[in-house]
Amino acid sequence: MYFIADFHIHSPYSRATSKDMQLENLNRWAQLKGLTIIGTGDFTHPRWFSNLQEKLEEAEDGLYRLKPEYRAIGGEEVPATCRKDTRFILSAEVSCIYSKKGRTRKVHHIIIVPSFAIAARINAALSKIGNLNADGRPILGLDSKVLLNIALDASADTLLIPAHAWTPHFSVLGSNSGFDSLEECFEELTPHVYAIETGLSSDPPMNWRLSGLDRVVLISNSDAHSPKKIAREANIFNTELSYRGIYGAIKDKDRTRFIGTIEFFPEEGKYHYDGHRECKQRMRPSDTKHNNGLCPKCGNKVTIGVMHRVDDLADRPEGVTPPGTIQYRRLIPLAEIVAEVYNVGVGSKAVENTYHRLLTTLGDELSILRDVSIEEITRVSSPLLADAIHNVREGRVSIAPGYDGEYGIIKIFDTDDKAKTREQIVLL
Ligand SMILES: [Zn+2]
Ligand SMILES: [Zn+2]
Incomplete structure (x- = not known):
């Protein structure tokens, strides 16, 4: 079956997230947007988790739908032209803040699981490390590799996907507190990472410049904090409508089952170029280098954006299309x-x-x-x-x-x- 999926969104229990991110609204907006599958987000949050358990029922293996009484809410507001059976998949995001090799690392990861039982196992393990109540996207003093271990311990079928992999402040390859490679972050567990999320500020051709990423699938999600923003980036599948189907397509990087992604124009993302927001200085990477990384107005360090960071880590020139790449399409x-x-x-x-x-x-x-x-x-x-x-x-x-x-x-x-x-x- 051909379908579109957005795995990464947030519940009202995450900071700076709209109160409208309720399951009924997500179900309605998924239809307006054209999604078949939407992540629940935030399954680590105890109150959101019980909300999910109360309102969802299993539809296919590892996929859930709203129970009929909740599906009816707002259902009449979806035009007949858009109506479809949507599914939820259990997903969460964890913010790992820790020190490794003498530097502070701040890395966000998406976790996707096939069942409530496995989500509960992960929640139990994480609740020993930090307070899961504090935020829908919990901040934990936890090494990314340990998080991956916890995820795989709960089930070998769990997917851990580094989120918005290039953002300067909170990502696996970010300029401020990330690493120079997936291996540096996950060490011998790296083969268990099958995908990275490219984030709004980078697109597949930018990621193709790193041969170290050839192995992984480049996925795209909205990271929405309000219903209207869901599906602004998404993934296109042609596979069995089930957790297994999705997991297999990603794990095998199979272009016949993982068809491609829907992308922002990366320039529209919040961290494409370098610059200093307070001084309204938007800078090309070459300008930044010219200016020794300093803001021309105030002299403070500028934030190194995604384009610059990709260029620093790339081992291929711009414009190269390595074999095995998956198609993508830019939309507004x-x-x-x-x-x-x-x-x-x-x-x-x-x-x-x-x-x-x-x-x-x-x-x-x-x-x-x-x-x-x-x-x-x-x-x-x-x-x-x-x-x-x-x-x-x-x-x-x-x-x-x-x-x-x-x-x-x-x-x-x-x-x-x-x-x-x-x-x-x-x-x-
Ligand atoms: Zn994040
Ligand atoms: Zn400045």
Whole structure:
């Protein structure tokens, strides 16, 4: 079966996460977006864990669905064009903070498990190390390798996947508190790591520059903290709809079963370039090197972004496609495209109305962005919006890259186009 999965999201028990990240909303938004599978996030949190146990029932081996009484909540708000049977998979994220080889390491990992019993075993082991109540994404004084051991002890079928593997502050390869290779982090257990999450600020071609990553699958997830952001990155499978199916496709890095990923334009991510946010200094890696890693305005150290870090660790030049790579596709969330076309805020009522009208006539968001013909989009919306979606599909966008925690700024039309756009909107 062909399906799309987003494994990494957060519950309301994680810091800075929307109260709307309830299972009923996730179930509804998964359908609007076009996901078949969504991670539960945060299974390590005791209250979220009991919430999951109360509201979910097993559907297939290792996959869960909302019980009918919860599925009904908000169900009528999903247009008929988007309705589908969604599934939950048990997932969590753990923040490991520890010292290794004389340096402080801060690394986030995603854990995906096939059953509540195995999740409970991991929770029991982790609760001896730190307070799982404090945050949906617990911060533990725990070596990544020990965490991997705990995960594998609970079940050999557990997946541990380094999260947003390149972000400067909290990742396995990050510039500030990461490592220079997976081996340095996991040592002899490295072969048990089958995938890394590329994160919003990097994409597959950047990761292809490291031969050390050829073995692993590059997966992509939203890391969403609010329902509208789910599926902004995701994974496409063509395999049995079951935990086994997903696990096998990843473990074997089988391109016939793990079809590919849906990606942000990496420039849109918050850490693509280097820079210093306080001083509004967005810097190309070459600028940073020129300036000895210092902010030209205040003289403090700049945050080294993902592009720079990849370049430091890469053993291949830019543009190389090693054999065995898996396909990927860059997209921009539909609401952002609509906001740019109509020149209004992404959170505005106009965007919300247009978004829902499009979904009601054309189907879920990922289908609109990827599959629906441009003619069809033109027919039910406007030639401008169709044009914008076409440009995104062709990669014709310009982006001021993100840096030091600031998202990149996307433009689909240049200034002349935009003037034309406005004229046409007036005409419409
Ligand atoms: Zn994280
Ligand atoms: Zn500065």
